[in-house]
Amino acid sequence: MNKIKSFDDLKQLREGLQAKIKQRNSGSNPESIVRIKVAMSTCGIASGAKEIMNFLTDELEQQSIEAVVTQTGCMGYCYAEPTIEVSLPGKEPIVFGDVDTFRAAEIIEKYIIHNELVDGILPVNYRTIDN
């Protein structure tokens, strides 16, 4: 890892990272892929988030669906753990709650492959400082 030695270093790094993310997200980009975030806070893990993450990784690989599965912190929907957020290229991210392996399979099958929503979406009900 290179050391960040000045504000300019930081800005440069940030711009590079942001550009990469933007590229990944835009629907028109051929390299854009499905991204899934699994909420892995204590509550999430206690409710089985780790198993879900493993399941998703394995399942997507088996079905040869190119996707990135990453962990993230608490999304705030503790009542609906485990919670995952799925971003399809060019679409707004959708949050699914109470995800067990059955539902995870359903999400891959219906939403990721067929762009078909499943019951139990969690509507985002907050603003962050970005918007």
Place this chain on the structure above:
Amino acid sequence: MADYRMHLLVCGGTGCKSSESEQIRDNLLAEVERYGLNDEVQVVMTGCFGFCGKGPIVKVLPDNTFYVLVKPEDAATIVEEHVVMGRKVNDLLYLDPESDEPISDSKQMDFHKKQVRIALRNCGVINPENIDEYIARDGYAALATCLSEKSPQQVINEIKLSGQRGRGGGGFPTGLKWEITSKSQADQKYVVCNADEGDPGAFMDRSILEGDPHSVIEAMAICGYCTGSTKGLVYIRAEYPLAIQRLKTAIHQAREYGLLGDVIFGTTFSFDITLRYGAGAFVCGEETALIHSMEGLRGEPTFKPPFPSESGYLGKPTTVNNVETLASIPVIINKGAAFFNSIGTEKSKGTKVFALAGKINNVGLIEVPMGTTLREVIFDIGGGIKGGKKFKSVQTGGPSGGCLTNSFLDTPIDYDNLIAAGSMMGSGGMIVMDEDDCMVSIAKFYLEFTLDESCGKCTPCRIGNKRLYEILDKITKGLGTEEDLTRLRSLCNVIKDTSLCGLGQTSPNPILSTLDNFYDEYLAHVRDHKCPAGQCKSLVKYSIDNEKCTGCTLCFRNCPVGAITGEKRSPHFIDNAICIKCGVCYDKCKFDAVSVS
């Protein structure tokens, strides 16, 4: 193969469900089918939108149209007008409360403003174990700005201007705290992050550390720059292994990038962070106790002054800030004091994270601007009371806070309003209670906690709280008298007045607030020896109604102690000598035959 061009989202939150959202879905489905649009339009049930006051809600994607107060019979109109004709149904649109104009795109609606995420901005968004994702979202830019463009005093002024007050409970202005340390003369100063989140029912700090550890690290470095400290310590509960691990990873990554260590951003500023672990003592949330604990001592508080800002860890000036306080600092620097100051009420600026828990549908972590009302939090964001029960009380401030009733639901939440209402902000736990919760028992529960966690140093807290607990115990057993209520209040006041630290000074709050707000319930216990909520075991009796009992044996099979007898298909009987009043029979009975008295 279906390729949907449109999705109709029907709110399946409990609040909406009770107002027939399932019927709405069925009707919508039928309408879609009637037009033969099954392959083009999908109808799905979602989780709670958090806008329950205006439910049931139907949202249309991709155009983000937001219909409120939808009735089952509106389904036809929505499909006919919106789906088929492509025209929005104006009557069902949400009206802007200010302009009275209908808003069609939900992104323009103020309900999104109910929650504004500042401290939680990255939680659930970034991978907390990847510093690059933090940097991509302006991470460490605030530190860079401070170091390269501002003097310490300028940064302190900015924080002061933002009006931020400590989120740990006391509400002391953050900028002022930093300024005091910065003006103290010493060869070494310290920045301490108080992550000893101990309020039962509060988990904001844990979530932030698990979801966005870098924001805390960055803020500590900024604080170090402002106060002239080169060493930071995080005092974190050992009960939070995941948070500890994420924090360690984050510190490591920051060091790798040179964002911690020597010559940060090529300046002369050096700063590094080490971890100290709590070991299960609530009182260590108090600054002086926390410092003693970090020094390897018993976590007993000492009298203030001297304040840690002047004489803290190892006798050196020490700034102690709570996790949530720190997590907002980079935003104040990046977006400016004015941005932060524009949110909130006159004396409480910015947002506050609450951990919503208890008898509420959407248990979770929320962040709202100061000044949001309890009603909005509980009913709009929290989705109302679980199981359709009646709201009874909301407890804020943990063991230091109080239980508020219906009449406070429209009180805007800020530091001063909550204190005036007999509770306090505390660290942000918000526990909702319903009609089944006995307020005397709740008060007793908190006292038991305080008793367990009192350090035992000062008389009022050590013995006084014990006596308070004993009086409450007497009352819940039906042995209390009205005189006990007078004694309870008088002792509460003395304990508040004479205790050494914040723990004792606030420990009577759960009793005082319930005495104020639920006096009748206390009276019922001492006068009639009855527990209206049916929770005080000594005061309740379970019995089976001969008429209603069908002899299904379900209660018999579930009774953990074998207190229920009876033949199959004939009325059962509860032996109260054996009954432990667990209430399983009551919960299990399908025929309403078990009654509580």
Place this chain on the structure above:
Amino acid sequence: MDMINLTIDNRPVSVEKGTSLLQAAAEVGIKIPSLCYMKLHDLNIENKPGGCRVCVVEVVGRRNLAPACCTDAAEGMVVQTHSMRAIHARRTVVELILSDHPTDCLKCAKAGNCELQSMAQHLGIREIHFEGEQSTFREDTSPAIIRELNKCIRCRRCEMMCNEVQTVGALSAINRGFNAVISPAFEMNLDHSVCTYCGQCVAVCPTGALTEVDHTGAVIRALSNPAKTVIVQTAPAVRAALGEEFGGEPGTLVTGKLAAALRRLGFNYVFDTDFAADLTIMEEGTELLNRLTAYLGGDKEIKLPMLTSCCPAWVKFFEHQFPELKDIPSSARSPQQMFGSIAKSYFAEKIGVDRKDLVVVSIMPCVAKKYECSRDEFSVNGNPDVDFALTTRELAQLINLANIDFNSLPDEDFDHPMGDSTGASVIFGTTGGVIEAAVRTAYEVFTGKKLARLDFTELRGMEGLRHATIDFDGLPIHIGIAHGLGNARKLLEDIQKGTSQFHAIEIMSCPGGCIGGGGQPYHHGNAEILKKRQMALYREDSGKPIRKSHENPYITKLYEEFLGAPMSEKSHHLLHTEYFDRSKK
């Protein structure tokens, strides 16, 4: 000096910056009651945990009440010490303490001397409005100290004395909440701990939670047994303090009345530990000179400084904490034990009584002496040299029990031969006294010259650590003095590091020396009392016809008739001892 102006109970007060409200009020004659707070001014000892909350006062504009002990006076402050709110709170707090306190005052060892009892009286408490669970701690009896923790009010004074002043570390606050209490590790008994029995915890305990083991009953039994000859010795510091137990001014010398009272109690012989103190000087002084001469002669085997060994708590302290230094202190036994040893050999022989029928009782300002006389090495075939050690307080108890009106007693003398002593031995009771007595003798023996002056004021005082250089006719002798074990520790650490410059060091465990011993009448936090006792001893010294130990004719006679010479083989056997490693390292 920055001055602060404030108003207390409507009276203007002007005090230095940094003065507490408690102190500020005291300056205008307002005595705010307090329980845990304690300050011994000259000794630099302060206990200020702010825990009891009895001293709370109302400060106008403040949200809650302020503890007067911890709150500093501030400019313009308006303080009400007796507003209804303050009085109500204060009484409630004391009632709470009483609700977790046995109310068996009538049979408590501390009755009449208990600060909690006085507080209840002071506040006019006639009813305890709270009842509930009370602490149920196990009682702990050790050779010297009894702990009855059910009477503990968590003032933390004992913990402060044990850790900060004495650095012994036998006691610590343990547990938390209602169960928090002060205890040795693992709630074991004191005799399994590193406790030195210095008794400073007993000296400062406001209630009956810490008291000495009561041996008065055993002494009464011995006195009433016609088959026993019972003799008594009384330590120097006792005469300067016993009077306080009978309403006397602190610092009143009651030597004559003391001897009279002991005689009336029925002791067959009334002797003085001072006699043994003179003997100690002969032995210890000779040992010092021997070691010094050998050291100066280049003997590398000889270690200096030599440390005094009169104090049993100090002995136990280094046995636990500095076992590797156990060869450095003088091997001389303490005066109490030298007395016992000579009494049960030389004197028993002289009066023709078998040692088994001779009972030696000592009156000591100390609780550690109870432990010392029970040490195995100080007995012969299971018969201890000193049978019972009573504290000054126990003696007062005994005098009362025997219906003796102490104040109207005539002055009487001690008996011969072991009641005769010099001025040098009297000052054994104060810090600096032992070494001054040793210097008086060592100088004359070493130089062969007569001292021109006997008052070595450079060795006197109340500071915890002192040092002086005495000119031994051209040879500068460096002397260190420590009282309080925390101060002693500092000197020992220097020795460990090899940086100590001293030839001889005097150590006494208790602040002030034996005058401030754990068995003395309670000072209740008033350091002036210790100073007055100290002055009394120096007065007694200067009034004595003989003021140097080696000039005590009865000591000379003892050597001639029995021991031979100091450090002789017989002396070694009877008057010296060895030390043990008590550490668990």
Place this chain on the structure above:
Amino acid sequence: MPKIKLSQRTIEIVREICASFENNEGELINVLHETQHKLGYLPAEVQELIANELNMSVAKVYGVVTFYSFFNMIPQGEFPISVCMGTACYVRGAEQILHEIKRQLNIEVGQSTPDGKFSLNCLRCVGACGLAPVVMVGEKVYGRVAPQQVRKIIAEYQEGCVKPEKHEM
């Protein structure tokens, strides 16, 4: 308290831990954490050893150990069961769960079963309020527990689970 004699290996482990914190008295709590992590609990003999190594009084070490609820002086069961008694869990019936566990195992809070398999403790909030009431067995969290489930949870561990690795004193 039964006396135990520490093995040479244990003594070395504790000494190493103390040394890794430079035998600094101020690091006592970290030393205790680390030691308990390695040994499972902190018996008197270990506390004496630590006091010696850090050159402080054993009474003070004991004072610290008894102040913090995280430190144990008795061996925990092979499977330590902790019931969260935070407010959220309390209002959602944690007391009943606790009661049921006590009944099933026939032990009180702070005790271990005679076979050493289970020990029972209460915790203050573990911060998993969304899952209230919460029970932890070892590190595993069980959320939304109902009294009826208790028997099943305990049974999972009774049937020959692998013994967790632990250093013997």
